[in-house]
Each structure stands twice: as C-alpha cells, then as structure tokens.
Amino acid sequence: MISFETRELVDKGIMLPLMEEFYTIQGEGYHKGTAAYFIRIGGCDVGCHWCDVKESWDADIHPPTHVGEIVENATKYSKTIVITGGEPLTWDMTELTGSLKNKGCDIHIETSGAYDLTGTWDWICLSPKKIKLPKPEIYPLANELKVIVFNKHDLKFAEEQAARVSDECILYLQPEWSNRDKVIPMIVDYVMANPRWKVSLQTHKYLNIP
Numbered sequence: 001m002i003s004f005e006t007r008e009l010v011d012k013g014i015m016l017p018l019m020e021e022f023y024t025i026q027g028e029g030y031h032k033g034t035a036a037y038f039i040r041i042g043g044c045d046v047g048c049h050w051c052d053v054k055e056s057w058d059a060d061i062h063p064p065t066h067v068g069e070i071v072e073n074a075t076k077y078s079k080t081i082v083i084t085g086g087e088p089l090t091w092d093m094t095e096l097t098g099s100l101k102n103k104g105c106d107i108h109i110e111t112s113g114a115y116d117l118t119g120t121w122d123w124i125c126l127s128p129k130k131i132k133l134p135k136p137e138i139y140p141l142a143n144e145l146k147v148i149v150f151n152k153h154d155l156k157f158a159e160e161q162a163a164r165v166s167d168e169c170i171l172y173l174q175p176e177w178s179n180r181d182k183v184i185p186m187i188v189d190y191v192m193a194n195p196r197w198k199v200s201l202q203t204h205k206y207l208n209i210p
C-alpha cells in the first residue's frame with residue numbers, strides 16, 4: 001500500500017512511478033540513431049490494443065521514485081533524455097523537466113498528448129491515438145507527428161492529425177510492429193505518393209537493443 005504522503009508527492013510530480021530506465025539508441029522518428037537515456041514512467045489509460053509496453057499501464061506496480069534520484073542517475077549517462085511511458089503526461093512533468101534542465105539536459109518526450117501538457121520540452125514527439133485524441137494545445141507545439149499504422153484507415157487518421165500540427169512539424173508513419181509485414185508495403189506506396197510524409201521504423205527492435 002502506498003502511503004497518503006507518497007500519493008501526494010506523486011500527485012505533485014515530486015515522485016513518479018518509475019517502470020524502467022535505460023541508456024540506449026533512440027530507435028524511432030527524427031532522432032533515431034542518437035544515444036539517449038530513456039526514463040519510462042508507469043501509468044497509461046489510453047488502451048491501444050497493440051501497445052508494446054502494456055506492463056506500463058498499471059501505475060501501482062511501479063515504485064514511486066523521487067525525481068531527484070531519477071535525475072541524478074540519468075545524468076550519469078547522457079545529456080539527451082527521453083521521457084516515455086506509459087503516458088508521461090498522466091503526471092505533472094514540471095519538477096522532472098525543471099531538474100533535468102538545471103543539469104543542462106536536452107529533454108524529449110514521447111506522448112499521445114491525451115492529457116494536459118506539463119513540463120518544458122526541447123522535443124515533442126506526438127503520437128496521437130484515435131481512442132483518446134490529443135488535447136488541442138499540444139498540436140502546434142509538436143516537433144514530430146508519429147502516427148502508428150495498423151491498417152489503411154490509419155492513413156486517413158494520419159492526414160486528419162497532420163492538418164492540426166504546425167508547418168514545421170515533421171510527419172512520420174510508423175508500422176505497427178506485429179502487423180509490419182502487411183502494412184510496410186502500404187506505407188511505402190503512401191510515402192512515395194505523398195512525400196511530405198516519412199517512414200519511421202522501430203529500429204531498436206531490428207538492432208535487438210532496449
């Protein structure tokens with residue numbers, strides 16, 4: 001049982017349910033190929049049926065951890081930090097990003113955008129989900145839009161989402177991993193016909209790294 005005091009600290013974003021942290025290579029999107037330290041925060045109730053980290057969903061199974069401890073550890077490894085989850089915006093990211101900024105880090109987020117945007121970010125990867133759409137205020141701030149393609153309807157969804165981001169936002173279609181053999185040919189044809197889109201692959205899965 002988590003104490004009332006701990007629950008209060010988590011509500012304020014001074015502690016966060018930490019699922020895992022690892023130094024690896026960013027596998028996806030614009031920064032693919034770049035070494036980065038990943039901090040995976042537990043808790044998500046978006047419920048994507050193909051989510052590749054369903055173990056992250058239940059925040060209660062991930063230990064509430066002081067932001068100071070997370071930051072001290074992360075900065076031993078890298079100045080490029082990726083905050084992911086779960087859905088990191090389930091929580092108040094003000095304290096975590098403020099502390100990382102104080103250490104001079106470049107801070108990236110992987111988010112569905114389904115909850116209020118908190119924290120200060122150097123790079124926002126917005127990966128919108130049909131079942132819980134992003135909050136309107138995140139669209140103009142997204143640096144990259146990364147739509148997961150599970151079937152052809154997702155291409156229409158991708159265009160609807162692209163209409164809401166800024167002109168500078170980089171547009172990616174990323175195959176849903178378990179259905180990749182089916183959807184990759186469709187994505188390839190689509191990107192050649194619509195070259196403002198780019199392909200993003202989960203390259204870490206091909207490299208066999210976290």
Ligand SMILES: C[S@@+](CC[C@H](N)C(=O)[O-])C[C@H]1O[C@@H](n2cnc3c(N)ncnc32)[C@H](O)[C@@H]1O
Pocket residue numbers: 044050051052053084085086087088110111112113126127146148174175176177178202
């Ligand atoms: C696990 S999510 C965590 C961050 C946040 N909840 C989100 O969805 O953006 C990290 C990234 O992986 C993508 N993703 C999750 N499951 C996937 C799958 N089976 N195939 C391809 N991409 C996937 C998400 O869309 C997101 O861009």
Ligand SMILES: Nc1nc2[nH]cc(C(=O)O)c2c(=O)[nH]1
Pocket residue numbers: 024025026027028038084085110204209210
């Ligand atoms: N290497 C690596 N790159 C990633 N890019 C986004 C990831 C994520 O799960 O958010 C991820 C991940 O889990 N591993």
Ligand code: SF4
Pocket residue numbers: 044045046047048051052053054056085086087112129
């Ligand atoms: S929003 Fe992200 S973490 Fe949540 S279920 Fe979807 S892919 Fe998984």
Ligand SMILES: [Mg+2]
Pocket residue numbers: 052053
């Ligand atoms: Mg991942």
